[in-house]
Amino acid sequence: MSETIGTERLLLRPWRVDDSAEAASLFRYASDPEIGPHCGWRPHTSVTGSMRDIRDILAVENNWAITFRSGVVGSEQSDSAAGDAAPGTTSLSNAASDKAAPGEPVGSIALKPVGEHIVGAVHADPELASRYGSLLGDDAMELGYWIGRPFWNRGYVTEALRATLAHAFDTLGKTAVWGGHYVENPQSGRVMAKCGMTFAFRTKGTCFPLIDERHDCDFRIITAVQWRTSTR
Numbered sequence: 576m577s578e579t580i581g582t583e584r585l586l587l588r589p590w591r592v593d594d595s596a597e598a599a600s601l602f603r604y605a606s607d608p609e610i611g612p613h614c615g616w617r618p619h620t621s622v623t624g625s626m627r628d629i630r631d632i633l634a635v636e637n638n639w640a641i642t643f644r645s646g647v648v649g650s651e652q653s654d655s656a657a658g659d660a661a662p663g664t665t666s667l668s669n670a671a672s673d674k675a676a677p678g679e680p681v682g683s684i685a686l687k688p689v690g691e692h693i694v695g696a697v698h699a700d701p702e703l704a705s706r707y708g709s710l711l712g713d714d715a716m717e718l719g720y721w722i723g724r725p726f727w728n729r730g731y732v733t734e735a736l737r738a739t740l741a742h743a744f745d746t747l748g749k750t751a752v753w754g755g756h757y758v759e760n761p762q763s764g765r766v767m768a769k770c771g772m773t774f775a776f777r778t779k780g781t782c783f784p785l786i787d788e789r790h791d792c793d794f795r796i797i798t799a800v801q802w803r804t805s806t807r
C-alpha cells in the first residue's frame with residue numbers, strides 16, 4: 576500500500592476499506608454531479624456503492640485519499656465551536672459545509688498507467704510520436720484527481736499535485752507524468768499548469784464509456800528533467 580504523503584495543509588493517505596465512515600465521506604462529496612462526470616465516472620448513488628468503489632477501485636497502490644491536517648481552513652478543528660468532531664462523524668446533511676473532520680477523505684489523487692486515450696493519440700500522429708513516443712511506457716504515469724466542491728479554489732489540489740509529482744519523480748523514479756482534462760474544465764488545466772505541466776496536444780471527441788459521453792480534451796505533461804529544473 577502507498578505511503579502517506581504530508582503537505583503543509585494536507586495528508587494524502589491510502590483509502591480505508593470496509594470502513595463505514597470512510598464510505599460515508601466519499602459518498603458525501605462523490606455524489607455531487609459536479610465531480611465524477613468531469614473525471615469520466617458517474618456520481619455515486621449510495622454509501623454502499625462508495626464502500627464498494629473504495630474496495631474495488633480506490634484502495635490500490637498510488638491512489639490517495641485527500642484529507643486535511645487538523646487546524647487548516649477546511650478542517651473542523653480550525654473552528655473552536657466544532658473542535659470536538661471526530662473523523663467521519665460529520666452528518667450527510669452537512670454536504671454543503673466547507674468544513675470536514677481532520678483525516679476525513681474529501682477528495683482523491685492518483686497516479687495510474689498511461690491510458691489508451693493518450694497512447695493512441697500519440698501513436699496516431701507522427702509528430703506527437705516522435706516527441707512523446709518514448710514517454711508512454713512503464714516509466715510514465717497519468718494523473719487523476721478531484722476534491723469536494725466546498726473546497727474548490729483554495730489551492731488544495733495544486734498542493735496535493737505538487738506532492739504527488741514529487742513522489743512520482745523522487746520516490747518512484749518515473750520519467751514523465753501526464754494529465755488530461757475536458758477543454759470545458761479549465762480549472763483542472765490551471766492546476767496542472769501551476770505545477771509546471773505544459774500543454775502537449777488536444778483531442779477531439781474522446782470517448783468516456785462510463786458516462787457515455789465524448790469530450791474534446793487537453794493533455795499536459797511534465798518530465799522528470801522539467802520537474803527537477805522547476806524545483807531547483
Ligand SMILES: CC(C)(COP(=O)(O)OP(=O)(O)OC[C@H]1O[C@@H](n2cnc3c(N)ncnc32)[C@H](O)[C@@H]1OP(=O)(O)O)[C@@H](O)C(=O)NCCC(=O)NCCS
Nearest residue numbers: 613720721722727728729730731732733756761762763765
Ligand atoms: C479541478 C479541481 C480538481 C481543482 O481543484 P482546486 O483545489 O479547486 O484547485 P486549486 O484551488 O488548486 O486551483 C484552481 C485554479 O483554477 C482557477 N479556476 C477556477 N475556475 C476557473 C475557470 N472557470 N477557468 C479558469 N480557471 C479557473 C482558480 O482560480 C485556480 O487558479 P489560481 O490559483 O491561479 O487562481 C476541482 O475543481 C474539482 O475537483 N473539480 C471536479 C472534478 C475534476 O474536474 N477533476 C479533474 C478532472 S481532469
